[in-house]
Amino acid sequence: MGLSEADVTKQIQQMISFIQQEAAEKVEEIEAKAEEEFNIEKSRLVSQQRIKIIEYYDKKEKQIELQRKIQHSNLANASRLSILKARDDYVQTLKEEARKQLSILAQDRSKYTTILANLIAQGLFLLMEKDVTIRCRRNDLDLVKQLVPDAINRYKQELKQKDIQVNIDDKNFLPDDSAGGIELYAMGGKIKVSNTIEARLAMIFNQILPEIREKLFGVNQNRKYHD
Amino acid sequence: MLQSRGVSDLLAAEKKAQEIIEEARKRKNKRIKDAQNEAKHEIEQFKGERERRYKGLEQQQMGNRTQMTEESNKETQTQIAALKSQYDTNKQDLLQRIITLVCDIKPETHINARLE
Secondary structure, eight states: OOOOHHHHHHHHHHHHHHHHHHHHHHHHHHHHHHHHHHHHHHHHHHHHHHHHHHHHHHHHHHHHHHHHHHHHHHHHHHHHHHHHHHHHHHHHHHHHHHHHHHHHHTTOHHHHHHHHHHHHHHHHHHHOOSEEEEEOBGGGHHHHHHHHHHHHHHHHHHHTTOOOEEEEOSSSOBOTTSOOEEEEEETTTTEEEEEEHHHHHHHHHHHTHHHHHHHHHOSOTTOOOOO | OHHHHHHHHHHHHHHHHHHHHHHHHHHHHHHHHHHHHHHHHHHHHHHHHHHHHHHHHHHHHHHHHHHHHHHHHHHHHHHHHHHHHHHHHHHHHHHHHHHHHHHOOOOOOOTTTTTO
16 A cells, blocks of 8 residues: 555655755855955945045045145245345345445545535424534534534524524534444433434435335336336 | 755755855855955055145245245345446436435525514
8 A cells, every 4th residue: 555665765865855955045046145244345445445545545645735725825925034034135235235335425525525515404493402512523523613613603593592602512522433423412411312424324225115116126017006 | 865865965955055145144244344445445546646636736836935935045146236226327327316305405595483
């Protein structure tokens, strides 16, 4: 009764085949999944790190660019400064040259006499004081003594009623190496007028500085208004 | 008797099946672990590239640096030299003007004092 031996064997064989087939399919499935997950995991890790690396190097490359800009700016500044310094040096040189030439001028007797006379008169007009003391260089003492009476006359002429007394300081003098001119004092030395050649040079030099700068350095391109 | 032999064959097949599935699973896990190593390798390569690129730029910048400095200095010197020639050209005229102005002295009474 029942199945023959051959049938049983056959059936068992079929079942074994089925088991093997199922196993093979399962393995295939597992392997496919393995590949898939391998790729996913690898991509994930790679792109994660890539982002960090890119960020890092982008920042560093920006730094380089920044350094370049900073250096460029520093160079421009340094250049500007040295040019400005050079300009200022030339202006000072000019002033010194002028001072030297004026010193020499003081030795031209006739010119110097006129100048000194005018300086004295100008000083008196400016002060309008009753009691004035004049201080000059030691070498100019005689010349000044000569010129004072004329100056007083001019003063009295222009200012009609003003009376004036002028003393010449023979104890204190202007330094011998000064370019000349006089200082005038009033009110016991409390009021001082510095009418020396050097003082005039300083004043005039400052006043015409714009002109000097324009002649030496050209018109300023950055300047907008000229009036 | 026959049955027990058939059954044991089946059991053996079943066992074998489990074994190969288990092995496949082990391989799968190893494969996933490999992903880490391979990823690391790829990343190192990428990093190396970027590093090289960066170093290249750095070198370039150092080169530019010296060049920029030289150019700037040269330009500055040129301008300063131009200053000198401007000065020499205009010096005499300016000195003349200054001296004329200094010597041009006009003693004048104060405008408010004159009405006396």
